[in-house]
Amino acid sequence: MFKHFFTTELKYTFKQPMIYIFTLLLGLLVFFAVVSDNVTIGGSVGNVFRNAPHIIAVYTGVMTIFGLIIATAFFNNAALRDHQNQFNEILFSTPIKKSGYFFGRFFGALILATIPLLGVFLGILIGSALAPAFGWIEADRFGEFYLSSFVNNYFLMILPNMFFAGAIIFAFANIWKNTVISFVGALAVIVAYIISGTLMSDIENESMAALLDSFGIRTYSFMSKYYTPVEKNTLGLQITPILIYNRLIWFGLGLIILLSSYFSFSFKQKNKKVKAEKNEKAVSRTPFILPKVSINFSSATSWRQFRSFFYINFLSIIKSTTFKILIIFSLLMFISNLAGGFEYFGLQSYPVTYKMLDIISNVSGLFTIIIVVFFSGELIWRDKDNNINEVIDATPHQSFISLIAKVTSLVAVTIVLYAFFVLSAVIYQLGTGYTRIELGLYFSDFFVSYLGYYIIYSMVLVLIHAMVSNKYIGYFISIALIFALDILLLIADIQSNMISLGATPRIIYSDMNSFGPALVSSIWFNFYWISFSLICLFLATMMWKRGTQANFKEKLQLMRKGMPKSFKISFFFVIVIWLGLSSFVFYNTQLLNEYDTSDERELLSVEYEKTFKKYENVDLPKVAAIDYFIDIFPYKRDAIVKAEVTLINSNETAIDSLHFDCNSSWDTEITITGAELVFEDEDFDYRIYKLAKPFMPGDTIQATINTSYITKGFENQVSNTSIVENGTFLNNFQVLPSLGYNENVEISDNNTRKKYDLPEKERMPALEENCGPACDKNYLTGGLSDFIDVETVISTASDQIAIAPGALIKEWEEDGRKYFHYKVDHPSMNFYSFISARFEVAREKWNGVDIEIYYDEKHNVNIPKMTDAVKKSLSYYTENFGPYYHKQCRIIEFPRYSTFAQAFPGTMPYSESFGFIINLEDESENNVIDAVIAHEIAHQYWAHQVIGAEMQGSTMFSEGFSEYSSLMTMKNASNDPMKMREFTKYDHSRYLRGRSNEIEKEMPLYKVENQGYIHYGKGSVILFALQDYIGEENVNKAMRGFLEEYRYKGPPYPTSLDFLTFLEPQVPDSMKYLIDDWFKEITLYDNRMMDATYKKVEEGIYEVNLKIESKKIKADSLGNETFVPINDWIDIGLFVDADESELLFQRRVKIDQENMEFTFVVDTIPAKAAIDPRHLLIDRVFKDNIKSVKEELAQ
């Protein structure tokens, strides 16, 4: 019996096209991801093989989510086919066995549901065979094929995922016998997945999230978190305890659901409630005389009909179960987004309105599109499905009225949904005590970012359904349109918003700068698309078949039938408007403001390198001083710059010509007395000026450079967020042309370089001992300047403050504009920012330094904390490293188009999106403001006083030292070792994650090649551990000595080896191994607490016994790891409490064997024992270092 139902299920489905379509679909998606860089699934491939087991695991995981929607169809069909064909009463009255029927159908559907996912494997196999063969991707990007990874993925991911989801869907289908509710079941599974994901955003909950993810996707990403490239290429999905637990949990839950639905399943129909109809009163026979009515058909009638249609449609959506369930789901999503919200160092931001808008955008995007897609089909086919179409169609209304009412009701529903989100957001804001509710902003964001999109999609989807003759084909085309169109455009490298349906430029709302420069463009694009979709609606009306069904051909014939004159006139009118808008938008976004697509940009880089590489080594002068005259026109988004640049020839030979590489989006004019323009490249604006007489060594030349950025019309995407109405933030590299060939333009990815026959490129010149000319360049200014003097006169609109580096010498107003004159106190790196905005300023003085915080009036909460952080940092640094050379220390807020803080001499721009709005009311939490400000101020020493040569290892003593300084500032302030562990946890994680995502090769710290995870993550962790091992003062002494030697000194610039010469004398011989292990090699530890017990000797005397395991690992640059014998000093310790907030006992012991045992006596019972309790060492898995201490059982 089982076999019969099982096989008929398969046979039935294999005769239908659905399963082949879905398999093909998933196969194609994966195929494209394998053969094209433009298509990515679950993140980019990186430096592992394109068919690596890791990639297969990621693809499979992501695709099981899509597969779930497909599975719904199979499970739902299996459960409901007989019911829908009304065959159930016949079938169930035959003597079939319940178990055979139920499980036969279920397992049949289960097998079917897994089949489309085999498309993933097919896509990978075919892709890896074809891509090298056709030269799409080089052969060396593909590795060995492991059968085990297919087998593992099938049995550990696909099958259990489909089982669990299938059990739910099958149960739903059997209970409610309604396809929509079955889809809701599938949606529930996906929502649960998303919720578990928001939990994972905080590192604390990772393993919980890994267990809670019913798909096992996050379980895998948790497992593979610290995978090295080699492991990714060979291991992939492996059987690990956490995976097995996860699979068992969800398999078990699925089994319970399946069995309970089996036991509640019955062949008998539920007794339908039959209400006895009341005896109706007999009506006396009276003649039938209809009341007299006035019937008229005018435009007022149409308007009344529209309203009635709208009302009926709107009500039918709002009242539908699907809508209500979607509302509940979206609320759940919304809440889970809030709960996980804004994590940063374990801190939350205040719920400022733009954060709420971001969450609404995350959540509403998915749900609104589901609603528009689902209900557009529903509204079109509803009359037919309910058998009322003929009655409605035979009434005297115009089809256009009925269709526009459908569109309007869809849009109205999206408004309801949005209003619901706003309400939830406001309740949340008020609930957390945040009272600056910006209802107007919620409202305007809807108009700016959503309304147009919803109108457009409603109309276009209505057209799709009007064209096709089957609801499901309509749905298929709708979904394909939404997803496939974007993929196709990506592949075709088309980025114009005029082509991608409903596309508008991306708007980022900023508290400082409101909707920003994208607003105008976005409005024009909306008009363009709305008029386009109106055309669609007119076409839909023309194809709208009343009465009997028609196929597409008949509908096309229908279009030729005459329409009323008024219809024709309006249609013509709309087309004219659309054409007008098209040309206007086209003129602005394609002609007035040209842009390059990503493929074009790549080609341009290649061409630039091929054309100008020959100039790489021409002798160039250096910038010795600059006087800037900058006029910023924030409300026009223009900037006009004049710079008097003093150039000096520091070479040993004369220079005969000057090379400039100008930014082509700026208009540049260069005037040099006695120089003549002899070469100018149109495409790249590369210029060569021939000097009339040779520029002799040691001589100087004045160059006057006039540049301007003038905003014209509007763009396809905003290309410049540096010059905006409120929050202009420019740096000198943007403003002025660079000298000579600009190596940064070159493509850095070696795989891409290979494609264009470019030679391999090293990320960074190799570290040289006793280096010669190679050390003449520092990595910031690349040999084009050393420490220079800068003076700036900057003007801006009268309601703004403009800031340039240095002390403010003079401030005045002229012609309704404000002028400021700044001069740098001490020659500094040629690396400045120019800023203008409507600022509030908080000022304080500290030991002769002006502390100034420039902030937006809305963001005043954390200002006292910021000044405090500045003071704390300055006092630690002046005490431990040396004097601060500027007379001012400025923190300046800029709009959240970027999220970073950056250090320029004496000025530190800081993004509005972090720091300014972080909620720090709870003092016990990590203080990110302290951390970031301390880091940036540390850069005033590490980068601005001493800067490394342009070679490996230099960022160690800019970024690494700054991050260390920041940790030390906080250590000094908090004085709590366990709190420091909370902080360094994020640095540990940054390093370990970073190394597993490394796309080229991991370098040891002293040879770091500007790799963030190494210089920030590993650098700070190692230096922090080092000061614990050899003493804070010793480390600082080495740093101070190094700083004193090189402070504000021109070439030769120091290297990391130079620093090590200062460090070595500070390290005692017993600890010398640390320099090799930590700085010069890649060393990891794998420490574990195997067993921790205590026994009471007497009251107040407890003997604790710890069994530990300790392994030491050396990794090479590709992540190959080898165990080496251990002979290291490592702490062991005991915690007073289970929360690990206080150490009871700590001792540094010499570990010289893998397994060791330690016994000691303490006076209270410890809660937990740990090896390396303060997490100083880089440990791939730290959690197993700690164990609860158990009482030793009497023998």
Added chain:
Amino acid sequence: MSKLTISQLSKTYPNGVKALDNINIEIDNGMFGLLGPNGAGKSSLMRTLATLQEADTGSAHLDGIDILNQPDELRKVLGYLPQEFGVYPRVTAEQLLDHMAILKGITKKSERKEMVKYLLDKVNLYDKRKKAIKGFSGGMKQRVGIAQALIGSPKLIIVDEPTAGLDPSERNRFYNLLADVGEKVVVILSTHIVDDVRELCTNMAIMNLGEIVFKGAPQTAIEDLSGKVYQKIVKREELDNYAKEYSIISNKMVGGKPLIHVFSESNPGDGFEQVQPNLEDVFFSKINTSNILV
């Protein structure tokens, strides 16, 4: 006085089925019955007249309105109840009728209210006007359907199988309604229940395989058959033999045995007795010309 004129109306479906084959009828005010077995083309004709389906050739006019080319004009004077009348979920009877009244051009709210109230009362659903129709029984739903077809002041009312699902008293009430309405406008009633036509219609047509095989008054048709119908109770196993020898109009079971009606110009003897023909005999004799057992 309205007049519906159909001439040379033909429609062939893409699969080759001739749904309408050169239909020519003229229909005046009053109830007009359209009889025919399933698949005869009744619904195709009704849909075509209700502007819901195109014809290949021919024309149909209601007074001055060219139905095929001025569908909007016809819709203004049309009341239509299709064979399967469904309703929206979660919409009450009152809401639906109000919506229909708006669609039919009654823009004045007070008038609409009165009209809806009157009709609900007439179909005896006034008490249930606030209930969702989806929960109604088949008969109640059908009554809503009838009410909506009468909204406004239709000149042409087309009702397709209206009494399916109605109990005898409901059916009765419905006929009375239709009869009242039918005095002033053209009412086309399509059905396969012969009794409906006999009771209600002054004129009728019988359709089969897309063609009109009979048109005229029911009484005339019966009179034409008078004296030519004979009946006999036969044994089941002999049926085939009778079918070969006689032109059987119909056979039905009476007390477990087949009772056959045959058409014959003279008395066939052999135990047959003459009977007074009824409309059913007319119906079967018109559609069952190939002499097979039905």
